[in-house]
Structures are given as C-alpha cells and as structure tokens.
Amino acid sequence: DTEVTQTPKHLVMGMTNKKSLKCEQHMGHRAMYWYKQKAKKPPELMFVYSYEKLSINESVPSRFSPECPNSSLLNLHLHALQPEDSALYLCASSQDVAGGTYEQYFGPGTRLTVT
C-alpha cells in the first residue's frame, strides 16, 4: 500500500475560522511533509516532520500550525488565514528524511479556498 490519504478534499473557510487538514499514511514512513501548491506552480515545502518531531519549518507564517500526533498522522491547523493562502495543500511521506535515497509519496491534496 503506497497510499497517502488526506481529508477533506475541499475546504472553504472564512478569514476568522479555525480548521484542520488531516493526512494519514500506513507505509511505516518516518518522515512526513506539508507542501503548498499554487495553480500551475511546483509544490513549495512548508514543514518536515522526522520521527514525529518538527525538523524543518520553511519560514511559514504562524497562522499555519503543524502537528504530528503519531507516526502515521499529520495535521495542519489553520487559523486567521488570508485569501492568498488559497491553494492546494499536499501531504507527503517518505521512508526517512530528505537526503537519503528515499522517494516521497504524495496524497491527493486538500483544495483550500479562503474567503
């Protein structure tokens, strides 16, 4: 099973709302990632978790708050977002952290619209 699942598929939220995106993998991978992808652009790395610890935060605004409850789950908590945060949010996982000989497996993404 090489599947990464994400919920919800679509999310519309106002600028004052609080919502969460969820990601799950059951491949035994120890690294999980959040990416942001704008239309017709490549994915941009936001956060990396390695062995359930946050290892990289690519200068992401604090209105995005990641959480890794266990090795299979990754959440992204959203609060007070701006319309420019509207994008496809992708979760990925790999056997271990970047720099090793591991490919990343991507989920289908959550299409987020901030109104």
Place this chain on the structure above:
Amino acid sequence: AQSVSQHNHHVILSEAASLELGCNYSYGGTVNLFWYVQYPGQHLQLLLKYFSGDPLVKGIKGFEAEFIKSKFSFNLRKPSVQWSDTAEYFCAVNARGQNFVFGPGTRLSVLP
C-alpha cells in the same frame, strides 16, 4: 543551495510523437533525481527515480530518463506519447542533508 530548471514551460505534441523534457540542476555533490507527473485533477505520482548505478532509468508508463552527470541533467523521454500523457511534469532533486527541490514544471499537451 540546490536549484532545478526545466527547459520548457509548455510542450504541445501530436499523438505518437516522441517526447523529451529537459531538466537541469545546480548542485556539485551527490544527488537523487526524480520525475513526478500530475495528471489533471490528480495527485503527484512518481514516474521514475535515480539514486545510483545505471544512468538510464526506466519508469512507469513507458517513460525513461537519462542522468548525465557532466551536464547536470536528467532529461525525461518517451518514444511515443499518447493523449493520456497530457499532464504537468515536475523534475525534482534532493541531496544529502537537503530537502526536495522541484523544478517549475512543464505542461505537456498531447493532441489526439
């Protein structure tokens, strides 16, 4: 820091034409190389990868890529494209201690 460039923003081909998408990276050390494909409305899928060994790697759906170390290139090829190959193609690189860096992508449109 690593960077990845892809030669073409948008490629338009007729079915059965041959395909070559260019990818160059800038990093002097050992790298791992990947091609991902994103079909319309679908998630990123790994087409093929290079870690070491034979520089000509074969992937899924008839795609292959050649790693030329001296040119810092990892071009993607397919001898005969199909309409179903219409998608966005991303080259990606990672090096030891570094995270994935994606190229800007090449949109492929195959005309039936």
